[in-house]
Amino acid sequence: MTKLEHGSSGDFPLIFERSQAGRRAAQPPKPAWESLEVLLGAEHLRAAPPKLPEVSELDLVRHYTGLAHRQFSIDGNFYPLGSCTMKYNPKVNEEAAKLFTDVHPYADPDAVQGALELLHNLQHDLAEITGMDAVTLQPAAGAHGELAGILMIRALHEHNGEGAQRRVVIVPDGAHGTNPATATMVGYDVKEVLTAPNGEVDLEAFKAALGPDVAAIMLTNPNTLGLFETNILEIARLAHEVGAQLYYDGANTNAIVGRARPGDMGFDVVHLNLHKTFTTPHGGGGPGTGPVGVKAHLREFLPAPLIKRDGSRFDYDYNLPHSIGRMRSFHGNFGNLVRAYTYIRALGREGLAQISERAVLNANYLRVKMREIGFETAFDRVNMHEFVAQPPKGMKTLDVAKALLDYGMHPMTMYFPLIVKEAMMVEPTETESLETMDAFVEVLADVLRRAEADPNFLAEAPYGTPVRRLDEVKAARKPVLRYADG
């Protein structure tokens, strides 16, 4: 066996590198009464054994336990990864999800009324929270929700005979990359509008971009700079005036949940990231969940089926004559829908409003504290649930991020949005305590002190992590995507 060029010697051997010929963790029983050739037919037998690592059960357990100990998660550490809303996921969600492990999606509706009631109630709650009229729970992630939303908008325009005329989707230059990607996937041309000096959509540039060819405008509010679009009502009015639909990217809903509703701002379609705002597992712990809400005029285009209520009985509603079709098998990521519903019912209306209140308070506290110790903020105004800072001049955000690793803190989002140089996008979320945020500021101050005392300190960081600086350039230019034997 050869080692990978980006070898793990001194770090952590790959499971293949632990392999010793002939060693086994388990021996599958051989049928005693007949040979495999007779049972399967000789033509179905492999000529050579598969190239699997040969390890004992203990080797195997130690390997994966060792990897598990390197896990970095919100349960263990502060994780201010901007735009991702890495808030604590309450354990009661898991208890609730466990109650449904025996339910099968093909079960007769009469046998799973409780599960259907939960889905129905969640549709209703999410519609109420976003100010929409109907909700699909199918999409499996935020970007998947975007795709569903823009497909519905396209179907609406086609239904109105304007499919050929409306070819353009407008996105701000600070948009999440998924917005232009979604529009392109659906076959639209993307038109970018610039950000004004105050950090909001440039209203004049927006007006200039509008026209009868515009199918939709995709906005995040607050935007990716963490700033509320104060012209949103005017933007909605202008969009509707030219017959365009207004799409709400729900990535930043944590800033407004319980206090403001996209539907009231004039948005026609909304996706939510349940794995952000509504505490379902996130990232590697996924899968994501991206329900989409629409105003009444788009209801008949929703992916079928919805869950409907007839008196006290719940059932599937396939009566959506212009449905864009299924976006996902069965009911989406059902386990996460249970988790999100649990979270919403545990907090109630008052609790939901406290989420955004505290998320915004925490983010503003960190913005002011970071300014005090020498970081810049791209826009010096009150932000929402996150903000974009910059390191002191001459310092690279990447280096600051690497240095944070030695302190057991996850770095902020880096180099996004693209419109701010050396962007550091910080989102503490509402679940972090004052002490944790103060500790983060103290760590950042320590990084700055050490950088000043030793010019090489930052360039060499991190020092105590299992691996030091990785060669990101080589990883991107010459990626090794699987273990190569020989």
Add this chain to the structure above:
Amino acid sequence: MNLPEALLYSPSHEWSKLDGDILTVGITDFAQDQLGDVVFVELPTVGTQVSARSAVAVVESVKTASDIYAPVSGEVTEVNSALTDAPETLNSDPYEEGWMFKLRVSGASELDKLLSAADYQKIAEAG
């Protein structure tokens, strides 16, 4: 900041060099420095008609992916396909070996809107 006087510049960090009616386009030394190590380049198709300030190419670095805009309207006549296998050339030699594409200029009046090295430097430093 290395900004050759003989070139024209766009606020979106492209340089242009006019030779007859053919405009050669690349990214500035400032742009490559800001992007960091370039790992991927997507070039336009020869024969494509492009309009001024429309996105025609993509440069991806370890930090970010950036659109590259056509400085003026025209037709793509040639692309530097060597960049596909050696995107690092954009970092090492942005003004010579790292040129990206050539346009046959149709919007000659748009050339007047391009910037001198001195004016571009002001924008780059302020940005």
